[in-house]
Amino acid sequence: MSKHTLSVMVENEPGVLSRVAGLFSGRGFNIYSLNVGPTLEKGVSLMTIVAEGDDSIVEQIVKQLRKLVPTIKVKDLTELSSVEREMVLLKVNAEDSKRAEILRIVDIFRCKVVDVSPDEVTIEITGDQGKINALINLLTRFGIKEIARTGNVALRRSMQLDL
Amino acid sequence: MKLTGAQILLKCLEEEGVDVMFGFPGGAVIDIYDEIPKSSVEHILVRHEQGAIHAADGYARATGKVGVCLVTSGPGATNTVTGIATAYADSIPVVIFTGQVPRPLIGNDAFQEVDIVGITRPCTKHNYLVQDIEDLAGTIKQAFYLARSGRPGPVLVDLPKDVQNQITEFSYPDKVEMRSYKPTKKPHIGQIRKVVKLLKQAKKPLIYSGGGVITSGSHEELTWLGQKLSIPVTSTLMGLGAFPGDDELFLGMLGMHGTYAANMAVNNCDLLLAVGARFDDRVTGKIDTFAPNATIVHIDVDPTSIQKNVSVHVPLVADCKSALAALKKETKGTLDEYDWASDHGDWVKQVQEWSNTHPLTYKDDDKTIKPQYVVEKIYEITKGDAIIATEVGQNQMWAAQFYKYTKPNTLLTSGGLGTMGYGFPAAMGAQKAFPDKLVIDIAGDGSIQMCIQEMMTVVCNKLPVKIVILNNGYLGMVRQWQELFYEKNYCATCMDAQPDFVKLAEAYGAAGFRVTEKKDVESTLREAFAVDKPVIVDIRVEREENVYPMVPAGASLTEMLLV
Numbered sequence: 001m002s003k004h005t006l007s008v009m010v011e012n013e014p015g016v017l018s019r020v021a022g023l024f025s026g027r028g029f030n031i032y033s034l035n036v037g038p039t040l041e042k043g044v045s046l047m048t049i050v051a052e053g054d055d056s057i058v059e060q061i062v063k064q065l066r067k068l069v070p071t072i073k074v075k076d077l078t079e080l081s082s083v084e085r086e087m088v089l090l091k092v093n094a095e096d097s098k099r100a101e102i103l104r105i106v107d108i109f110r111c112k113v114v115d116v117s118p119d120e121v122t123i124e125i126t127g128d129q130g131k132i133n134a135l136i137n138l139l140t141r142f143g144i145k146e147i148a149r150t151g152n153v154a155l156r157r158s159m160q161l162d163l
Numbered sequence: 164m165k166l167t168g169a170q171i172l173l174k175c176l177e178e179e180g181v182d183v184m185f186g187f188p189g190g191a192v193i194d195i196y197d198e199i200p201k202s203s204v205e206h207i208l209v210r211h212e213q214g215a216i217h218a219a220d221g222y223a224r225a226t227g228k229v230g231v232c233l234v235t236s237g238p239g240a241t242n243t244v245t246g247i248a249t250a251y252a253d254s255i256p257v258v259i260f261t262g263q264v265p266r267p268l269i270g271n272d273a274f275q276e277v278d279i280v281g282i283t284r285p286c287t288k289h290n291y292l293v294q295d296i297e298d299l300a301g302t303i304k305q306a307f308y309l310a311r312s313g314r315p316g317p318v319l320v321d322l323p324k325d326v327q328n329q330i331t332e333f334s335y336p337d338k339v340e341m342r343s344y345k346p347t348k349k350p351h352i353g354q355i356r357k358v359v360k361l362l363k364q365a366k367k368p369l370i371y372s373g374g375g376v377i378t379s380g381s382h383e384e385l386t387w388l389g390q391k392l393s394i395p396v397t398s399t400l401m402g403l404g405a406f407p408g409d410d411e412l413f414l415g416m417l418g419m420h421g422t423y424a425a426n427m428a429v430n431n432c433d434l435l436l437a438v439g440a441r442f443d444d445r446v447t448g449k450i451d452t453f454a455p456n457a458t459i460v461h462i463d464v465d466p467t468s469i470q471k472n473v474s475v476h477v478p479l480v481a482d483c484k485s486a487l488a489a490l491k492k493e494t495k496g497t498l499d500e501y502d503w504a505s506d507h508g509d510w511v512k513q514v515q516e517w518s519n520t521h522p523l524t525y526k527d528d529d530k531t532i533k534p535q536y537v538v539e540k541i542y543e544i545t546k547g548d549a550i551i552a553t554e555v556g557q558n559q560m561w562a563a564q565f566y567k568y569t570k571p572n573t574l575l576t577s578g579g580l581g582t583m584g585y586g587f588p589a590a591m592g593a594q595k596a597f598p599d600k601l602v603i604d605i606a607g608d609g610s611i612q613m614c615i616q617e618m619m620t621v622v623c624n625k626l627p628v629k630i631v632i633l634n635n636g637y638l639g640m641v642r643q644w645q646e647l648f649y650e651k652n653y654c655a656t657c658m659d660a661q662p663d664f665v666k667l668a669e670a671y672g673a674a675g676f677r678v679t680e681k682k683d684v685e686s687t688l689r690e691a692f693a694v695d696k697p698v699i700v701d702i703r704v705e706r707e708e709n710v711y712p713m714v715p716a717g718a719s720l721t722e723m724l725l726v
C-alpha cells in the first residue's frame with residue numbers, strides 16, 4: 001500500500017465530481033484527499049487526487065479514471081518529479097505562557113498566524129506532507145483544537161536546466 | 164426549421180436510423196408521445212418499464228444495432244434500472260430516454276422527481292441531463308455514438324419536461340467531437356507480431372473467446388483463426404455463437420458450469436489467447452490456479468478489463484475485430500510454410516479425447532422429463548436456426564450447454580448481471596427485429612414470473628415469441644446450491660405454488676401447452692413452434708435435476724463435480 005498523487009484533467013460538466021468520487025466508492029478504492037479547481041483552459045478542471053493502494057489497484061484506478069467519458073488526461077505524478085503542496089489551518093491552544101514558543105515555531109516553519117484570541121491562535125501553513133506533519137507533531141503538545149486541510153494540489157515539475 | 168424539444172428528439176431518432184423504440188408513457192414524456200404518431204419511429208407499448216429496457220437490449224443483441232427505450236420520470240425511470248445494469252454488465256448498446264420534471268422544479272422533491280442521472284451513474288457508460296434545448300440534438304448524437312463505440316454500453320438521456328416544449332432551430336450535427344473520449348481501436352502492430360511469435364512457439368494454445376467478439380462482429384475472424392491455425396476454442400456464456408458450436412475444435416463453455424474438456428484445456432494450455440472476455444469469477448474459478456501453465460494474451464477494447472483479475476503477459480488494447488483481422492493478416496502468409504495443424508496435432512487430439520471421455524451429459528430416464536432432454540429437442544427441431552433467449556438459473560446453463568450456437572447474436576442471455584426476468588422481454592425485442600424468425604425463451608418457472616406481464620405486449624403486437632418453461636417448481640439454481648452446500652435446507656426456493664401457465668397464456672390471448680410425459684415433449688414443441696402466435700409451453704421436468712459439471716465457487720477449474 002502506498003499513496004499515489006494523481007492529476008486528473010476533466011471536462012467541467014455537471015456531475016463530473018460525483019462521477020469521479022463515485023468511481024472510488026463504487027469500486028472500493030480509497031481516496032486520501034481530493035481537490036478540484038478550474039484551469040486556465042475554459043471548461044476544464046484539474047483534480048488532484050491522492051489515492052491509496054498497491055500497484056495493481058492504482059493501475060485500475062488510473063485506467064478507470066481514463067475510462068470516464070469526461071476525463072481528458074490522467075497522470076500519476078508519483079512516478080514523475082512533481083511539486084506537491086497542501087494548505088492547512090490549525091487552531092491551537094495558546095495561553096500566555098505558551099504563546100511565545102508557538103510563535104517561535106510559526107517563525108521557524110515560515111507559516112502564518114491568521115487569527116488570535118486570548119487563549120487560541122490559528123495558524124496557516126502551506127507545504128509538502130513532511131513539513132506539515134512535522135508542524136502538527138510539534139504543536140500537538142499544546143493541544144490542537146481544530147484542523148482543516150485542503151488535501152494536496154500538485155503539478156509536474158518543469159524541465160530543469162543544469163546550471 | 165424551428166422545432167420543439169419533443170420534435171427534435173424524434174427527428175434525431177430518425178437521423179440515427181431508429182425504427183422502433185420500446186416505452187411506457189407518463190406526464191413527463193407526454194409531449195414526446197404527442198409527436199410519435201407523426202414520426203417514422205414505431206413505438207411498442209410495454210406493460211412495465213423493465214420490459215422496455217430488456218426489449219431494447221434484446222433488440223440490440225439480436226441486431227447489433229442500438230436499442231432504444233423511452234420512459235417517464237420518477238417511477239418510470241427507476242423501473243428501468245435493473246435493465247440498465249443488465250445492459251451495462253454485458254456491454255450492450257442501448258439509449259434510454261427518461262422524462263424529468265421541469266427544470267425549475269428539479270431538486271425540489273417535485274411530484275415524480277428522481278435524480279435518475281445520479282441513480283444510474285454507476286451503471287451507465289455515460290448519462291446526461293439536458294439543461295438547454297440548444298444542447299439537445301448534440302447530446303443525442305453523442306449518446307448514440309457513446310453507446311455503440313469503444314466498449315459499448317447503455318447511455319441515458321434525461322429530458323426535463325420544459326425542455327421538451329422549448330423551441331429552437333433544428334440541425335443534426337454530422338459528427339461527434341469529444342476531446343475527452345477517444346476509444347482506442349487499432350491494435351499495436353508490435354504486439355500483434357509478438358502474439359504471432361507466441362502462437363508459433365505454443366504447443367498447446369487455446370482461444371478463450373468472450374462477448375466482445377460478438378459485440379465487435381468479429382466471429383468470422385475468430386473462426387478463421389481457430390480453424391486455420393488449428394487452435395481449440397472455449398467460450399464464455401456471452402461468447403457462445405462466435406465460433407461454430409458444432410465445430411470439432413469447439414470445447415464449449417469454460418468455468419463454473421463449463422465442460423470438462425474446456426476446463427482441463429485451460430488448466431493445461433501453454434498459451435491462452437483471451438479475446439473480448441474479462442476473466443469473470445464465474446469463468447476463472449480460483450484465480451491463483453487459473454491457466455497455471457499459460458502465457459496469457461489479452462485482447463480487449465477496454466483497458467480496464469486488462470490486468471483487472473488476472474495478470475496478463477501480453478496486453479493488447481484494441482477493438483477485437485481489428486485485432487483479430489491483424490492476427491489473420493499476419494498469419495495468413497504462414498499457412499504454406501508453417502504447418503499449424505500438425506504442430507498442434509497432439510494437443511488437439513488430447514483436447515478431443517477429453518471431450519469424448521467427458522462429454523456434456525445427464526442421466527436420462529423415461530419416468531421423468533429431464534430438462535437437458537428438452538433443450539436437446541429444441542436444438543434438434545430448430546436445427547440451431549433460432550434465436551434463443553434465456554432467463555437465469557439452471558435453465559440458462561442448460562440452454563448454454565445443450566443447444567449448439569453456430570451463429571453470433573443467436574443467444575440472448577444476461578451474463579454479467581444474471582437478471583431473472585430478462586429473457587422474455589429480450590426475446591420480444593429480438594422478435595420485433597426479426598418477425599419471421601423463431602424466437603424462443605428458455606425459462607425457469609421462477610424467472611418467467613418476473614416479467615410475465617409482457618405476454619400482453621407480445622400478443623397485441625403479434626410477436627409470436629415461444630416461451631418454454633423448464634418447470635421444476637423450484638428456484639432451481641439456488642436449490643442446487645442449497646442441496647450441495649447447505650445440507651438441503653431448501654429455504655425459500657420451493658415454487659410449487661404457481662399459476663396455471665396454460666390458462667395464463669390463454670387469458671392473455673396466447674396459446675398454452677402443458678407437457679408431463681417425456682413422450683410428448685417433441686411433438687408438443689413442434690406443435691407449439693408452428694403456432695403463429697405467442698405460446699407458453701409448460702414442461703414439468705425432473706424437480707431436483709442439477710447442472711453439471713460444476714466447479715464450486717472459489718474452487719479451481721479442475722475441481723469439477725461431474726454427473
Ligand SMILES: Cc1ncc(C[n+]2csc(CCOP(=O)(O)OP(=O)(O)O)c2C)c(N)n1
Pocket residue numbers: 554555556557558559581582583584606607608609610611633635637638639640641
Ligand atoms: C432478479 C434476480 N433475483 C434473484 C436472483 C438469484 N437467482 C439466481 S438463479 C435463481 C433461481 C431461478 O429459478 P428459476 O427461474 O425457476 O430457474 P431454474 O434455476 O429453476 O431453472 C435465483 C433466485 C437473480 N439471479 N435475479
